[in-house]
Amino acid sequence: MFATNDLTAIGAMQTIKKKGYKIPDEIAVVGFSDGRFSGITDPTLTSVDQHGYEMGTVATEMLLKRLLNPNYNVPAQSRVLNANLILRGSSI
Numbered sequence: 001m002f003a004t005n006d007l008t009a010i011g012a013m014q015t016i017k018k019k020g021y022k023i024p025d026e027i028a029v030v031g032f033s034d035g036r037f038s039g040i041t042d043p044t045l046t047s048v049d050q051h052g053y054e055m056g057t058v059a060t061e062m063l064l065k066r067l068l069n070p071n072y073n074v075p076a077q078s079r080v081l082n083a084n085l086i087l088r089g090s091s092i
Helices: 007-020 052-068
Strands: 030-032 048-051 084-086
Touching: 007 030
Parallel strands: 030 048
Antiparallel strands: 048 084
16 A cells, blocks of 8 residues: 555554554555654654655755746756665565
């Protein structure tokens, strides 16, 4: 199961365990954001680290370029940032 964030994944893990399923043997769980609780759950939560600080920095730079251009002639941009999969007990 892939959750949109780690807190949702942790909640899903609690429900999965209450229903009697084994993580990761029967259901693997992956979260998104690699939050502070990911490494202390039981089992520890596999998560995608999205580098939030870098995302904020890049977004701010792109926004400032548009706002500081008096004619708003800066074309729309997209930028792909790397993410890391942090493998832990909930999926291996």
